[in-house]
Amino acid sequence: MSLACETCPVRDSAACAVLSEDERAELAKAGRTRRLKRGELLFAAGDEDTACATLISGALKVTSFAEDGSERILALIHPSGFVGEMFAPFASYDVVALTDSQLCVFAKADMNRALERHPALTRALLRRSQEDLHRAHMLLALGSGMGASDKVGKLLMALAQAASESPCHPRLNFQLPLTRGEMASMLGLTIETVSRALTALERDGLIKREGARGIEIIEPARLELLD
Amino acid sequence: MSLACETCPVRDSAACAVLSEDERAELAKAGRTRRLKRGELLFAAGDEDTACATLISGALKVTSFAEDGSERILALIHPSGFVGEMFAPFASYDVVALTDSQLCVFAKADMNRALERHPALTRALLRRSQEDLHRAHMLLALGSGMGASDKVGKLLMALAQAASESPCHPRLNFQLPLTRGEMASMLGLTIETVSRALTALERDGLIKREGARGIEIIEPARLELLD
DNA sequence: CGTGGGTTTGATGGAGCTCAAGGCACGTGG
């Protein structure tokens, strides 16, 4: 399926928003939209002919695997986010859809051509890359210095942020895009510990659960925001 | 002190290497070299008028502080590395010299002007930024799924890589740029645990220590490389 | 010689990992 930038919900927030209409139309010729169902693989670690993509809707996870086969989640990608290692000869990570997703895919060569042609696009990606770096640092900062339920609480706040349309205030009521195992793999904990942490947070009245995935945040302040 | 690019040891590996002689000369007019002694602060979290810099020699650490005041190391910067949040209104991290260092500092405004003028420079920074991201991911992957001495072992391998001139093979014999506390803060451990892990690694014959800072790696294979 | 920063070592307790069992929701086939 070819692109339909006119109706794209992230046309003003994605990297390509810095382009003029004409430039965008030209870039669009090189890209294709793609739909993924939950669990589908977008890029696989080791792929040589890698591509890159802007996420239109849904959510992705970027994962690597330890030698023992256990998965580690390195990053989440939300709509208008960009994913792809533009300069590596092959992909280092798996990228998998967390929910049904829709994205806009470009071959690496095409994107590189576009970067050469449109400096503003390069700068937009640089900005995004630095934001990604900042998020990775936030995740790193979660690694130490506190108990499991603090970590889970902060992760919930981060997810609440991401689920919100408004960039400043979290959404107090949302569905988790992650399984317990995925949360565990972001935080360096086990499934059981995450589960226990959630019940503890609920017991203490900081959150309320609706089924396995629904979360309502009761006391945002005490969950201490993640930046 | 003004710049002396002609004799700069990282003139071929730093971001500015993509510039022509003339372009570099022009950029040089905007920059100044600066020397830091071990422990000196380069940028402080919260600074509004931030700058950015290329490291010429020495080593830097990028740190953030938890609410309880404990430091967390988010990244290390080695010669030819670039540091600075080009797009943030103020700095989020402290940047501190780990050893006596020499760098090449630019005001953010000047650097932004240079980015507009020289697309190739922007692309060089984008590449660097993605590498930084990759390193952050490696550090994240250290967070889970193994014991303390595995973490310390892998950190040693990463430091051995960084200490080496050759990009592919680690240096088996080097001085740690980090104190025990700094290693601990990279790994989410305590000083004591790091110390014990080192003595365990030495007892098992994987490494040998020369004083508090000297490290010789005996069995690189068993320390399992960090990427 | 004393002081202080960094390091090592020991003893102890607790947070979280492991192993194991059970529950709930959902889909599939009889």
Added chain:
DNA sequence: CCACGTGCCTTGAGCTCCATCAAACCCACG
């Protein structure tokens, strides 16, 4: 419609590893 299987989540019990507290050491430096 029910029986069954499969994923995912929860809960429990025991044990391991690491954080914590405490003390001593080493060494550079004034």
